[in-house]
Amino acid sequence: MQVQRSLSDKIFLVLKGIAMGLANKIPGVSGGVVAFVAGFYEEFIYSFKRVNKTAFKFLIAGRFKSLYRYINGPFLSLLILGIIISFFSISKILDFLLTRYEIQVWACFFGMIIGSIYYINKDFEGTWTKTARTALIVGALLGIGISFFDPATENSNLLFVFLCGIISVSGMTLPGLSGSFIMMLMGNYVLLLVDSVNSLYDTIADILVGDFSFVNDTGRIHLLKVLVSFTLGSLTGLVTFSNLLSYLIKHFKKVTYASILGFIIGSLGVVWPWKHKIYATQNGNLLVDRNGNHIVATYKRYLPEMSADTLWAVFYIFVGIVLVLGLEWYGARTRKK
Secondary structure: OOOOOOOOHHHHHHHHHHHHHEEEEEEEEHHHHHHHHHHHOHHHHHHOOOOOHHHHHHOOOOOOHHHHHHHHHHHHHHHHHHHHHHHHHHHHHHHHHHHHHHHHHHHHHHHHHHHHHHHHHHOOOOOOHHHHHHHHHHHHHHHHHHHHOOOOOOOOOOOHHHHHHHOOOOOOOOOOOOOOHHHHHOOOOHHHHHHHHHHHHHHHHHHOOOOOOOOOOOHHHHHHHHHHHHHHHHHHHHHHHHHHHHHHHHOOOOHHHHHHHHHHHHHHHOOOOOOEEEEEEEEOEOOOOOOOOOOOEEEEEEEOOOHHHHHHHHHHHHHHHHHHHHHHHHHHHOOOO
């Protein structure tokens, strides 16, 4: 499934990786939706499916060029580059926008989800079977149900953390399910995406200045173990889900896509623009990230009153829809070449 790409296609793939990284960062938004709408979802699943026994043999034998070709390296490297760029730069802009224009940003994402629903539904015109409709309803109910769960308490047991890692990649492999939102529900969003990452940054900073006293810090060492366990779980989940979804798409494509469409419909409850934040606490104290910002544990939704701000939010919903339709147009244009 490797695709020959022009320079402009490669640049756009990096930009898609940036968009995917941004989506994965926000609780309630799925990076898999970006992959689906931008037209590279099946190639994405196919590429990670190739991280298997054969790829491991290439690695052990030192056949790195063969490994790179086998796992569709040209595609994955550009996509991962975009995700990394997003993590270290563009996501900071998103943090700023969420602080200053929160409702407008959520409204834009809400519109993008609506646009995604329209895009995927086009594949079913005239072909909605009873099984596909059932899969759609089940997926939507699961998505809606998940959005209203109460978060669990934090659990740093390494086996549970490994399980969190497996589940967290759902936002990349399964459109409509947000990995970061699932982490909030499992009670480990702060532990895995804030505390453990901060401990890694602190450790790297200490090593760079020659300070190795952290080896005697049991709390720091435990957080690093948590991060390693979470990373291994994420890699395991990525390969496992990729193989499972690849099989389902190959043998039950319509039903699988109907389920995905249902999940995406259900995710509208998570990205609803009008909601109050419920902040995370520990021992009665509000938790903050490394920048001193309060950490959100969940949301309480409400219906907006008619006002200028509400009208602006509706405008940004349409902006989100147009963005997705633009991605669809570009994806269709690329596939015709």
